Amino acid sequence: MRWIEGNYRSYEAALAASDVRPANFDTLEIQRVKAVHGETGLTVAIVRDGLARVDGYLRVLDFGGSLGTAYLQARDEFAARIAEWRIVEQPEIADYGARHFTDDRLSFFGSIDAACQSFRPNVIIAASALQYLSAPIKILARLAEFGADVIVLDRTPIARRQRVMVHNFYTDYADGSAPYTVLAQRDVDRALWRYQQVHQISLPSPSSTSRFEHAARVYVLRRYRPRLSAHL
Numbered sequence: 157m158r159w160i161e162g163n164y165r166s167y168e169a170a171l172a173a174s175d176v177r178p179a180n181f182d183t184l185e186i187q188r189v190k191a192v193h194g195e196t197g198l199t200v201a202i203v204r205d206g207l208a209r210v211d212g213y214l215r216v217l218d219f220g221g222s223l224g225t226a227y228l229q230a231r232d233e234f235a236a237r238i239a240e241w242r243i244v245e246q247p248e249i250a251d252y253g254a255r256h257f258t259d260d261r262l263s264f265f266g267s268i269d270a271a272c273q274s275f276r277p278n279v280i281i282a283a284s285a286l287q288y289l290s291a292p293i294k295i296l297a298r299l300a301e302f303g304a305d306v307i308v309l310d311r312t313p314i315a316r317r318q319r320v321m322v323h324n325f326y327t328d329y330a331d332g333s334a335p336y337t338v339l340a341q342r343d344v345d346r347a348l349w350r351y352q353q354v355h356q357i358s359l360p361s362p363s364s365t366s367r368f369e370h371a372a373r374v375y376v377l378r379r380y381r382p383r384l385s386a387h388l
Contacts (some may be wrong), residue, residue, distance in 0.1 A: 199311060201372075210278055210305050216281060217244065221243035221281065240263070278306070288337075292337055310373075314339045318337065
């Protein structure tokens, strides 16, 4: 069995072929500890690039941000500029994060609507998250509606055409499987029609049997003029 495989007619068909497990908090804790020590699958350079393009204080909406992986990676470098960092996660993960890791800037929410009540993000991050949703393009378009100055996509599979697959998890601390959607480039373009891609890091495809880009990209709102930061 391969790591990422299959070609299913729909998300529902892939779900039926998957072995979805409940959230493993031991796994999430390990990822958080690794982030503290700079050891994470996050493409740190692309996140830093996105944050550095925004003037003033950072109000970050981190979609699928686990227990704060990106926040921990950015906290030291951007400490003086982070006003709020709001993570949207599965409700059980958000509840766990809220009980154990909330601080004066970091908070956790179980939905986009809950996170964005009286809050307008100027940076949105979606790292290795959209591909596991039943309607990834719909959610991407929903995120774009907030009009954040910058949107960062990290480790997001994109190809010419959409393909629904299954991701098998093989690690010492995670197992099971889940539906995995490779997003069509044209659908991404439509969802982000108000945005212009300004930076990209090419990552190797996680699948040996399918050709698609594991995208790490920065998009800026077309009316927004990003500063020429010393970080770039």
